[in-house]
Amino acid sequence: MPIATVNPADGRTLKTFDPLDEKDIERRIATASSAFADYRSTGYARRAELLRRAAELLERDRDSIARTMTTEMGKPLAQARAEAAKCAKTMRWYAENAERLLADELPRPEDVEDSGAARVRVVYRPLGVVLAVMPWNFPLWQVVRFAAPALMAGNVALLKHASNVPQTALYLEDLFREAGYPPGCFQTLLIGSGAVEGILRDSRVAAATLTGSEGAGRSVAAIAGDEIKKTVLELGGSDPFVVMPSADLEQAARTAVTARVQNNGQSCIAAKRFIVHEEAYEAFSVYFTAGMRALTVGDPTAEDTDVGPLASEQGRADLEELVEDAKAKGAVVLCGGERPAEEALAAGWYYPPTVLAEVTPEMRIHREETFGPVACLYRVPDISAAVSVANDTSFGLSSNVWTREEAEVARFERSLEAGGIYVNGMTASHPAFPFGGIKRSGYGRELAGHGIREFCNATTVWEGV
Numbered sequence: 316m317p318i319a320t321v322n323p324a325d326g327r328t329l330k331t332f333d334p335l336d337e338k339d340i341e342r343r344i345a346t347a348s349s350a351f352a353d354y355r356s357t358g359y360a361r362r363a364e365l366l367r368r369a370a371e372l373l374e375r376d377r378d379s380i381a382r383t384m385t386t387e388m389g390k391p392l393a394q395a396r397a398e399a400a401k402c403a404k405t406m407r408w409y410a411e412n413a414e415r416l417l418a419d420e421l422p423r424p425e426d427v428e429d430s431g432a433a434r435v436r437v438v439y440r441p442l443g444v445v446l447a448v449m450p451w452n453f454p455l456w457q458v459v460r461f462a463a464p465a466l467m468a469g470n471v472a473l474l475k476h477a478s479n480v481p482q483t484a485l486y487l488e489d490l491f492r493e494a495g496y497p498p499g500c501f502q503t504l505l506i507g508s509g510a511v512e513g514i515l516r517d518s519r520v521a522a523a524t525l526t527g528s529e530g531a532g533r534s535v536a537a538i539a540g541d542e543i544k545k546t547v548l549e550l551g552g553s554d555p556f557v558v559m560p561s562a563d564l565e566q567a568a569r570t571a572v573t574a575r576v577q578n579n580g581q582s583c584i585a586a587k588r589f590i591v592h593e594e595a596y597e598a599f600s601v602y603f604t605a606g607m608r609a610l611t612v613g614d615p616t617a618e619d620t621d622v623g624p625l626a627s628e629q630g631r632a633d634l635e636e637l638v639e640d641a642k643a644k645g646a647v648v649l650c651g652g653e654r655p656a657e658e659a660l661a662a663g664w665y666y667p668p669t670v671l672a673e674v675t676p677e678m679r680i681h682r683e684e685t686f687g688p689v690a691c692l693y694r695v696p697d698i699s700a701a702v703s704v705a706n707d708t709s710f711g712l713s714s715n716v717w718t719r720e721e722a723e724v725a726r727f728e729r730s731l732e733a734g735g736i737y738v739n740g741m742t743a744s745h746p747a748f749p750f751g752g753i754k755r756s757g758y759g760r761e762l763a764g765h766g767i768r769e770f771c772n773a774t775t776v777w778e779g780v
Contacts, residue, residue, distance in 0.1 A: 323663055405762075445465055457526045625664045649692070710756045
């Protein structure tokens with residue numbers, strides 16, 4: 316795949332980039348290794364000062380980098396601005412909280428005494444150079460939610476970003492450089508996926524984090540496992556959105572629309588499977604389908620656009636295959652289901668908000684992740700069936716539950732197989748709460764204290780009497 320900015324709204328290639336050669340890669344790894352030797356010794360106050368400065372610069376550049384993101388991967392401009400603002404917020408959160416999150420831990424006095432020590436501490440120390448392999452769908456946020464905690468912990472970063480967002484990737488390197496970070500603390504590597512293995516096997520690279528496809532996760536995990544290196548993986552998702560009879564159905568439907576089409580439906584944590592109790596099904600279906608049908612599909616730079624183009628032509632083709640397979644096997648199309656007919660959208664990679672009913676396990680769309688604005692509706696007779704359908708997936712990233720019954724909340728909390736359970740609301744990441752999945756959605760956690768400690772060495776310091 317070429318490293319290039321290709322506008323998904325019209326298919327035009329705007330700018331191409333030459334990948335780094337082996338000498339360039341070696342030079343950057345060496346620079347990172349050298350930078351870590353010094354940066355690891357900086358205090359939290361200095362690290363926080365640098366990260367706050369990066370947040371200030373990002374806010375200064377919010378409109379321009381938002382337009383770059385929209386041009387490269389097609390998200391509506393308002394959502395791109397919001398993504399930049401969220402990144403700045405997260406930088407400030409880690410600048411404020413990292414020292415507390417990584418404070419020395421003191422075991423119970425009786426355990427210290429039992430060990431025969433005068434004093435015992437658990438201290439957190441950075442691992443070193445961390446390779447980040449990141450996707451295009453949230454091209455700022457996916458990087459910052461790793462980089463902010465990693466840098467505050469004293470690590471340094473090498474970024475291999477998706478090949479279709481090179482200008483966003485280069486902006487991130489420029490951002491951290493302008494903020495005052497020493498050379499080598501954050502570097503962007505414009506490389507193809509074939510170069511990742513050599514970098515990960517380099518002894519100077521300590522660990523890796525990847526957000527992306529299941530296939531990419533398997534590859535990176537296998538290489539890192541062979542090298543016995545730490546990894547964190549955030550992979551795909553097919554999140555359930557369960558609606559029970561006691562829910563506010565209109566509010567649930569409004570939220571469901573946003574949860575399905577955020578980022579043009581290209582989000583691992585987007586709700587994708589809408590599992591509705593039979594007593595609420597008809598009303599919810601009407602509200603939800605009307606909301607999806609009312610969305611404006613069009614130019615992502617227009618302020619009134621709700622859904623822009625998919626990021627790639629292949630992505631749209633993959634989505635169409637899933638929909639056509641479902642239709643052929645009996646799914647009922649309540650809205651959408653075909654490419655837009657408007658001439659103004661013909662050149663871009665657009666696909667309309669789509670609702671499919673009567674989805675069955677025989678359909679590919681029941682098992683595979685839909686990365687686009689396509690929703691699957693399921694009718695279930697009771698809470699046991701709702702749990703069963705929700706868990707009938709190889710993924711386990713997040714989940715959504717709508718009910719006013721506390722007993723039902725408790726049942727879902729005990730039973731849903733996911734890294735997050737959001738009750739009467741939409742899944743959304745926040746710097747203070749851990750984020751990640753189970754099953755084939757990956758392992759490890761980002762954000763909060765869990766995320767900052769992922770790339771730290773928890774070291775026991777035992778002192779004798």
